[in-house]
Amino acid sequence: MNFLTSRRRHPLARPLMLVLALFLVGVGYMAVAPAGKSSAETEVARQVTHGEELFTVNCASCHGLNAEGTSQGPSLVGVGSASVDFQVSTGRMPMAKPAQQAPRKPTKFSDEEIAALAAYVGSLGPGVAVPEPEQYDTAGLTEEEVAEGGEIFRTNCSACHNYAGLGGALPDGRYAPPLTDVEPRHIYEALRVGPQQMPVFSQENLSDKEVRMIIAYLKDIDAQPNRGGMDLGGNGPVGEGLWAWILGVGGLMVIAGWIASKGARAK
Ligand code: HEC
Ligand code: HEC
Structure with a gap:
C-alpha cells in the first residue's frame, strides 16, 4: 500500500514530503553546480595568495616586492615553479646574505609552504x-x-x-656540489632549471626517460658502500689528480729515458 496516495494519510505525510522535496532540490543543485572546477580554482588562488605572503616576508628584500629583482637578487618572473621548489627545498633559498653561491642546507619551510611559494612565482610567468x-x-x-x-x-x-x-671545484671559488643523497625530484629540477653555472638540460637535450636513467644511476652509486671514482681511494678529484700526475709524469720519464737510451745507441 502506498501511504501517500491512500485516503487515510498519516499525519506526518505532508511535512515528510516537504523535507524530501527540499532534499531533492539540494542534491539536484549539487549535481548541476560545477563544484569540482570552482573549488580547484579557489584552492590554487588561495595557494598563490599564501605564497605571495610568504614571499613578501622572506624573499622580497632581495628579489623585490613583485619578484621583479633588485641589486641583491635576480628577477624571478618566468623562472617557473620548478626553480623555486629546487632552491627552497634544498635550503639554498632564502639566502642568508648576498653571496656568490648559496649552499645546500635543511629547508626552513614546510612542503605546503614551498608549494605555495612555487605556485606564486609560477603564476608570474611561464616557466x-x-x-x-x-x-x-x-x-x-x-x-x-x-x-x-x-x-x-x-x-x-x-x-x-x-x-x-x-662534486668538484669551479673557477672563482664556486663549486659543483656532490650529488650524494639528492632527492630524485631535485635532480630532475636541477637539470631542467640549470642553477648557477650548471647548463640547462632541456627535453631536447635529454628526454624524461634519459633523466630517469641518470637518476637511477646516481641512486645506484648512492647505495654502494664505496663510492670511489675508479677506486683510487675514493678521495675525489684531488686524489685522482695526484694519481694522474704520478702516472702521467712517471710515464713521461720512462718514455724520456727510453728515447735517451735509443738516441745514445744510434750515435
Ligand atoms: C639575501 C638575498 C636573497 C634572499 C633573501 C632570497 N634570495 Fe633567492 N636569490 C638570491 C641571489 C643572489 C640569487 C642568484 C644566485 C643563485 O642562484 O645562487 C637567487 C636566486 C634565486 C632563484 C633562482 C633563480 C633562477 O634563475 O632560477 C630562485 C628561484 C630564488 N632565488 C627564490 C627565492 C625565494 C623563493 C626566496 C624566499 C624564500 C629567496 N629566493 C630569498 C638572493 C636572495
Ligand atoms: C658546468 C658545470 C656543470 C655541469 C656540466 C653539470 N652541473 Fe650540476 N651543478 C653545477 C653547479 C655549479 C651546481 C650548484 C648550483 C647552486 O649551488 O646553485 C649544480 C647543482 C646540481 C644539482 C643539485 C645538487 C644539490 O646539492 O641539491 C644536481 C642534482 C646536479 N647539479 C646534477 C647534474 C647532472 C645530473 C648533470 C649532467 C646531466 C649536471 N649536473 C651537469 C654545475 C654543473
Missing part, C-alpha cells in the same frame, strides 16, 4: 613547472638502462660533478 612523480620515478628501468644512465652522466655531468658524483 618550467614542478615535475609529476612519473617524470623522475626510476621504477621499471632495466639494469642496462641504469648503466646507460651512467654513460650519459659521464658524458654530460662528470666534468663538473666528478665521475663518481662527488
Whole structure:
C-alpha cells in the first residue's frame, strides 16, 4: 500500500514530503553546480595568495616586492615553479646574505609552504613547472638502462660533478656540489632549471626517460658502500689528480729515458 496516495494519510505525510522535496532540490543543485572546477580554482588562488605572503616576508628584500629583482637578487618572473621548489627545498633559498653561491642546507619551510611559494612565482610567468612523480620515478628501468644512465652522466655531468658524483671545484671559488643523497625530484629540477653555472638540460637535450636513467644511476652509486671514482681511494678529484700526475709524469720519464737510451745507441 502506498501511504501517500491512500485516503487515510498519516499525519506526518505532508511535512515528510516537504523535507524530501527540499532534499531533492539540494542534491539536484549539487549535481548541476560545477563544484569540482570552482573549488580547484579557489584552492590554487588561495595557494598563490599564501605564497605571495610568504614571499613578501622572506624573499622580497632581495628579489623585490613583485619578484621583479633588485641589486641583491635576480628577477624571478618566468623562472617557473620548478626553480623555486629546487632552491627552497634544498635550503639554498632564502639566502642568508648576498653571496656568490648559496649552499645546500635543511629547508626552513614546510612542503605546503614551498608549494605555495612555487605556485606564486609560477603564476608570474611561464616557466618550467614542478615535475609529476612519473617524470623522475626510476621504477621499471632495466639494469642496462641504469648503466646507460651512467654513460650519459659521464658524458654530460662528470666534468663538473666528478665521475663518481662527488662534486668538484669551479673557477672563482664556486663549486659543483656532490650529488650524494639528492632527492630524485631535485635532480630532475636541477637539470631542467640549470642553477648557477650548471647548463640547462632541456627535453631536447635529454628526454624524461634519459633523466630517469641518470637518476637511477646516481641512486645506484648512492647505495654502494664505496663510492670511489675508479677506486683510487675514493678521495675525489684531488686524489685522482695526484694519481694522474704520478702516472702521467712517471710515464713521461720512462718514455724520456727510453728515447735517451735509443738516441745514445744510434750515435
Ligand atoms: C639575501 C638575498 C636573497 C634572499 C633573501 C632570497 N634570495 Fe633567492 N636569490 C638570491 C641571489 C643572489 C640569487 C642568484 C644566485 C643563485 O642562484 O645562487 C637567487 C636566486 C634565486 C632563484 C633562482 C633563480 C633562477 O634563475 O632560477 C630562485 C628561484 C630564488 N632565488 C627564490 C627565492 C625565494 C623563493 C626566496 C624566499 C624564500 C629567496 N629566493 C630569498 C638572493 C636572495
Ligand atoms: C658546468 C658545470 C656543470 C655541469 C656540466 C653539470 N652541473 Fe650540476 N651543478 C653545477 C653547479 C655549479 C651546481 C650548484 C648550483 C647552486 O649551488 O646553485 C649544480 C647543482 C646540481 C644539482 C643539485 C645538487 C644539490 O646539492 O641539491 C644536481 C642534482 C646536479 N647539479 C646534477 C647534474 C647532472 C645530473 C648533470 C649532467 C646531466 C649536471 N649536473 C651537469 C654545475 C654543473
